[in-house]
Amino acid sequence: MVGFPLLLIPLAIYNIIVFLMPGVSFADPLLNLTLMSGAEWPLTLSDMLLALSILLLLFEVIKGARPGAKYLTDHLLSLIVFGGAAAEFLLWPRFGTSTFFLLTMLALVDFLSGIALRARRGLVPSTAAVSGGGARAPAAKPEPQFDPAPAPSVPAAASVAESVLLDRPEPKIVHPDVTPGGPSPQVPSPGLQPGNGPSPSPDGPPTPRL
Template sequence: MSMIGFPLLLIPLAICNIILFLMPGVSFVTPLVTLALMSGVAWPVTLSDVLIALGILLLLFEVIKGARPGSKYFMDHLLSLVVFAGAAAEFVMLPQFGTSTYFLLTMLALVDFLSGIALRTRRNARLAAVDAPVSRSGQQRDIEAPQPRFDPDPAPQVPPTTVAEAVLPDRSEPATPHPVDIVRTSSDTRSPGLQPNDGAHPASDAPLR
């Protein structure tokens, strides 16, 4: 189960409330430790600096948690709004909370709420852009339903032709000779040995005995 309903920025705000209500003598500007930087400057770290740095780090984790898919539900946004509204009310109405430290923590709570809303809106827009082509294609499939098809009349069958017939030119068949021409041709033909004076050896002029 994910961390639903626990705004992390409630931690520095709760620390401020504990210090202001239970330890009124503690000052936020009193240096807790002094750090020597490489430049040679001594940097006094106060309680205010620690709380603001803690709030910034927790805001980073809140943004990362809100960027994950499936996170930042309605209850998360509602609790973030409640935390911001409570911090703003304390800053405006209670005199001990009127400090720059508490104001910056209140602004961090506001950024947490607005970033969660922005991330959720962007995620919904992205999902809508992804689902739009899918739904559109589904509607087109419904509209373009297959209509009943009527088969046309079968085309007349053409006898298949071979490659040779398609390539070679058409050759006309030889004409059949007429019977009269056959007779004339045969009458004009001479048979050897039957006609007079037609042969290899001429007829002898010698008288018959």
């Protein structure tokens, strides 16, 4: 959608007054305003047009600052408005006034501000990668990712017990060397030597020996 150049409104009002109402003066006060200080402020038609132009210029800048606003056609229309106002100021005697000169300058500011805002939006993505002085800013190094250390494998209790049992040597039964017909092994306890009969009990009768 093409935006309408708002500064065309005060310029059109000025042209209407010049061509259709030649007896109207821009310098004659329309009304007098009494300020809080007590001073009288004569308000003229020229002052009203300039105040209206400043407010419309503010709205033009706000429109141009929005994302996606101010297409090439909008800039072309602003340039046409400024070119027409500058031609009238230079070529027509009725337009050679300070009021119309200021209106022309406001149209120029509108055109230049639209170009500056468009260029600013185009430079915003590149400034993130390029630092001041034209040197490219070093790319941020990615933070190293540390993998969690693997938990030590804890063998199951059954496997530990099984490995212990497998590693433990089996007990060996040591048989005393007994040769046939040889003497019986000696037992340290007295009276319990093999081959001797049971020792007589001190309290009972002696056991007969076979």
